[in-house]
Amino acid sequence: MKIIQTPVRFYPFIGGVENYVHYLSKELVKLGHEVTVVCANEPDSEHNESVNDISVKRLSYTGKIANTNVTPGLPFTLLREDFDLIHTHIPTPWSADWSSIISKIRGKPLIVTYHNDIIGEGFAGSIANFYNSTCLKSILKQADKIIITQPNYMNSSSHLKDYRDKIEVIPNGVDIERFKPLSEHRAENTIFFLSLLDEFHKYKGLDYLLKALMLVKKEIPDVKLLVGGKGVLLDHYKAQADSMGLGDNIEFCGFIPDERIVEFYSTCNVFVLPSISSLQEGFGIVALEAMACKTPVISTEIVGVADDVKSSNSGIIVEPKDFPALADAIIQILKDGAIQKKMGEHGRKLVSKKYTWKGVAEMMEKVYNEVL
Template sequence: MEILQTPVRFYPYIGGVESYVHDLSKKHVASGHNVTVVCAKSKPETDKREIVDGITVRRLASIGQIANTNITPALPKVLIKEARKADVIHTHIPTPWSADISALVGVITDTPIVVTYHNDIIGDGLADYIATAYNRTMLRLLLRTADRIIVTQADYLEDSKHLEPYAEKVRVVQNGVDVEHFHPVELESTEREQLGFSLDRPNLFFLSVLDGHHGYKGLDVLLESLARLDEIEDVVPKLLVGGGGDLHSQYKQQARKLDIDDHVEFLGRVPEEDLVSLYSGADLFVLPSKSTDQEGFGLVILEALACGTPVVTTDVVGVSDEIIANNAGQLVAIDDSDALAESIIDSLYNTVFDTEKGREICSKQYSWKANADKLEALYYEVSELSAIDSS
């Protein structure tokens, strides 16, 4: 098949949707399909056209961002050209513009549209009014236009009021993790030091884009919990924070105000080649997500579990039930730094987790190969239906 993917950004930019599209596309290429990704350039020096892991990538210049979406003036023209060759267009929410233009192009070129609905579009203050206006207009049009709507966890159909009118088009295809790539590795002391790990105290790892659109990941709560640990514990874990973004300095300032500078190291954007080592070297991966509206799944949780690292998170993430059932980590209350501090201490010193079970969750229930196969079948389904309708 000719598959056209339209995320707002793509690898090497690191984010949940970006990782989803990258991993999924690699599996489709391995199965013999042709995948083209049309996205915004994440850096000025990025090539406009390149092949990444067998995926054809076209990167477009943007004139700014609205609601975490790069505005790319060339997108309509480029998508129309690419869509005429495609069997299916696969786009993504919560990124207006790229998703809306993709749906419009699908109508113009009579190309089936698949939308992965990662999470709701919401905001604070003025952004909330804008999000509400969008949800009542363009989002409804997008969902009405889509041939199929993908959600990554079944509960999201019940949790999102926007999806209810289109329930008959919704299909559940869970997120996946590449267990061949994400696997436990042993690190020498010098490697651990180079990555930023402490050699004489436990290490925590947190990974997210550090911007205003990803505040729901709960880094502020994690920093507050570390300050709480500094008050009550003799040995405070070291926290490695991975991720770049425009709020990088704001989180650093929060750490300074909390007087925990000595316990936190901000790594900035983490190179892909370091991710497995960082997951594997940490004693705990911590993701205290705060919003059921915005946390579509929590793919980084799967990556950590696949690397044999126990996790502390909230029941917001899509794999929370399996974490508890398989003793692969702990869940804490949302937005509760005291409870998070207690859970971190208990996880580090009192509880023995089954890391093999954690990895088993990934290989048996969240294999990208199995989920890519499900999406492949869905692509064929909508393509065949489109061919019947055209005839």
């Protein structure tokens, strides 16, 4: 098959959707398919290149609307391409809209992975509501298949209720050959959190992790939180940490290069993903990456892998925004090396069995074959 993927950005940009498209496309190529990614040129890279045998066409952009790069050349590029189907992604207006339009013009199937809802506050919320009632509805109606990464999203998102007959649940995956423990040694009393630090990712819950850390510090004075990621709110979080008396307990690591991310997962005692919005948190690939590195995970009920974390005893799941419970979970794991080891082993076993990108790509291939 000749497959077009239209994420708003692509590797080396690091983000949930970007990782999803990168790893899925890499495995689809291994299965014998031709994959072309059409995206915005951010960060600035070669306009046309091959990444892991994936053809990547990067387009100039004129600015951003709601964290989505506006690429004027997208419709013309898609019209020129030879393809069997388009696979696009929500929540990225513009790239998803034009993918829908071009697939209709060309009479080719449209696959949509619905990662999470498009929402906003104030004026942005009004724009989001207008978009959801018009363009989004049109995209979902046209889509031949809608992919969601966790079954709960069918009920938590009001936009999906009319399309149950064409929804398929295919989880995210993790590269278990790349994400694996580097050694048995772990830094003592160390927590790791990873996210973009901007307004669009406040739902990852760092504010609540900082509140929990204040409680943890009373029990474990030398506790250390490593915060990976950069963004416009970096200085805000640094100031917040200082005002809470946590300056000595937090290290803001900034952007973590791809080649070092496994090191961070492998040397901490616990990875924490305290997401607070079921509308915005689609799955939480970072939780899978941590488990693949035999690191216990603490997360919230709304994260896609939460049920498996609980049933496999790979970590602890708490309610969103419940920072006292979050603190108790962190203390419980940090104080017990045996629990850390047992949860780590269970997590690695879980992802190896259920969440490989090879398995995800094979499930996706079946969907593609069905619509063709």
